Amino acid sequence: MPIRLDSASSDFEQSFVALLGGKREASQEVGDVVAAIIADVRTRGDDAVVELTNKFDHTHFTAADLRISPEEIDRASARVSDEVRAALQTAHDRVKAHHEKQLPTDHIYQDALGVTLGTRWTPVDAVGIYVPGGLATYPSTVIMGAVPAKLAGVGRIALAVPTPGGQISAVVLLAAKIAGVTEIYRIGGAQAIAALAYGTETVGRVDKIVGPGNAYVAAAKRQVFGQVGIDSIAGPSEVLVIADGSANPAWIAADLIAQAEHGGGAQSILVTTEKGLADAVEAEVDRQLSLLPRQDIAREGWDEFGAVITVASLDEAAALANRIASEHVELALDDPDVILPAIRHAGAIFLGHHTPEAIGDYVGGSNHVLPTARSARFASGLGVLDFMKRTSLLRCDPASLAALREAAVTLAEVEALDGHGRSISIRLNH
Numbered sequence: 001m002p003i004r005l006d007s008a009s010s011d012f013e014q015s016f017v018a019l020l021g022g023k024r025e026a027s028q029e030v031g032d033v034v035a036a037i038i039a040d041v042r043t044r045g046d047d048a049v050v051e052l053t054n055k056f057d058h059t060h061f062t063a064a065d066l067r068i069s070p071e072e073i074d075r076a077s078a079r080v081s082d083e084v085r086a087a088l089q090t091a092h093d094r095v096k097a098h099h100e101k102q103l104p105t106d107h108i109y110q111d112a113l114g115v116t117l118g119t120r121w122t123p124v125d126a127v128g129i130y131v132p133g134g135l136a137t138y139p140s141t142v143i144m145g146a147v148p149a150k151l152a153g154v155g156r157i158a159l160a161v162p163t164p165g166g167q168i169s170a171v172v173l174l175a176a177k178i179a180g181v182t183e184i185y186r187i188g189g190a191q192a193i194a195a196l197a198y199g200t201e202t203v204g205r206v207d208k209i210v211g212p213g214n215a216y217v218a219a220a221k222r223q224v225f226g227q228v229g230i231d232s233i234a235g236p237s238e239v240l241v242i243a244d245g246s247a248n249p250a251w252i253a254a255d256l257i258a259q260a261e262h263g264g265g266a267q268s269i270l271v272t273t274e275k276g277l278a279d280a281v282e283a284e285v286d287r288q289l290s291l292l293p294r295q296d297i298a299r300e301g302w303d304e305f306g307a308v309i310t311v312a313s314l315d316e317a318a319a320l321a322n323r324i325a326s327e328h329v330e331l332a333l334d335d336p337d338v339i340l341p342a343i344r345h346a347g348a349i350f351l352g353h354h355t356p357e358a359i360g361d362y363v364g365g366s367n368h369v370l371p372t373a374r375s376a377r378f379a380s381g382l383g384v385l386d387f388m389k390r391t392s393l394l395r396c397d398p399a400s401l402a403a404l405r406e407a408a409v410t411l412a413e414v415e416a417l418d419g420h421g422r423s424i425s426i427r428l429n430h
């Protein structure tokens with residue numbers, strides 16, 4: 001049973017804080033396991049990656065198996081049906097069209113003193129994209145990672161995909177081919193993140209690692225940050241549905257189940273102004289779960305991490321949504337625009353009764369790699385800018401340097417950094 005809360009009850013705040021602090025993603029235990037894996041990969045390179053992959057993914061690999069050959073990519077891609085190929089192409093084209101609009105422009109201007117100032121954007125040289133593969137396969141995540149990377153102009157893109165049992169999904173390989181990525185490793189978890197961050201004999205190191213994954217992947221990304229860049233923490237998936245009496249309980253239940261079925265700590269929360277809707281949705285989740293062929297993961301996720309919260313008003317719902325800062329927020333309301341401005345912390349917002357979150361997972365065009373575990377308070381979903389850096393440009397001539405000299409030298413004196421002041425004055429003292 002999911003936890004049931006009512007904002008009017010006296011112990012609400014305590015229960016809500018407990019819900020926010022639930023350990024779905026980071027734990028000391030996971031952190032320790034991941035630290036040991038990273039240290040092992042740094043020390044022993046391929047040998048460690050092979051051993052850990054065989055252990056966690058139940059494979060029988062040698063180092064020669066880690067990278068997928070171009071022939072294997074072609075052979076597997078050719079096996080994929082035309083229907084799936086067309087769906088991937090639709091996803092690719094729509095994600096590309098939307099992300100093209102994120103491309104930044106350089107700019108340069110001269111101010112009143114004659115100083116030239118500019119901003120220049122350049123791509124990251126090499127990125128690793130993690131594509132999860134433990135409980136499900138995610139060809140859609142290949143598109144979500146590779147398309148913005150390509151648009152940004154990244155020179156080298158490496159994919160890491162775990163292959164439980166050793167079999168890589170042909171659809172994942174086709175998605176990579178459609179997106180124009182050919183460097184693919186069948187490795188997962190913390191060992192994949194460590195191999196991409198530090199490099200091994202087979203896996204070339206990258207400058208930045210992006211992509212979602214389970215608690216081990218999320219913890220590993222946290223731990224290698226600094227050695228490489230990371231996008232955000234895109235851990236176990238979450239949805240927060242805000243609904244009033246206009247919502248269809250069966251549709252809401254389906255959306256809550258869709259997120260719970262990701263497993264590995266995925267969380268589905270309903271916040272509603274209608275107690276009747278809350279009851280109906282709970283009953284519907286039970287009914288619909290029993291219709292799913294693979295209901296175990298979703299049922300476990302719903303029972304362990306699900307929550308149904310009743311509130312007095314939509315304003316209260318928005319305030320709770322901002323505290324939860326969910327990866328996905330669905331506004332299942334006749335007029336979602338009324339509450340939209342009040343929702344400030346969310347990875348992605350889905351408006352109205354006919355926008356299930358799952359459409360954004362695949363073909364909506366927006367990115368599905370989104371911040372989780374309340375990190376939407378300060379982070380954004382994956383996009384073109386995650387694959388680029390911004391460099392400032394500055395040019396003075398003698399007149400503008402002279403005009404700025406006094407203030408700069410004063411600040412250098414305040415900081416007792418005489419060398420700084422001198423490096424300015426020396427250019428003007430003749």
Ligand SMILES: NC(=O)c1ccc[n+]([C@@H]2O[C@H](COP(=O)([O-])OP(=O)(O)OC[C@H]3O[C@@H](n4cnc5c(N)ncnc54)[C@H](O)[C@@H]3O)[C@@H](O)[C@H]2O)c1
Nearest residue numbers: 132133134135162188189212213214236237262264369370
């Ligand atoms: N936030 C997002 O944008 C987003 C998008 C897609 C998926 N997801 C999430 O990604 C996750 C995918 O998880 P997954 O498990 O299916 O695949 P995964 O690829 O993230 O993890 C599989 C790997 O986890 C490692 N692992 C598993 N158990 C371990 C243990 N006991 N010790 C050490 N390492 C261990 C193994 O190396 C294995 O290869 C889900 O939680 C899903 O919600 C998030």
Ligand SMILES: N[C@H](CO)Cc1c[nH]c[nH+]1
Nearest residue numbers: 138140237361368369370
């Ligand atoms: N909901 C996941 C996190 O945004 C993404 C996904 C991929 N495939 C299905 N769902």
Ligand SMILES: [Zn+2]
Nearest residue numbers: 237258259361
């Ligand atoms: Zn999903």
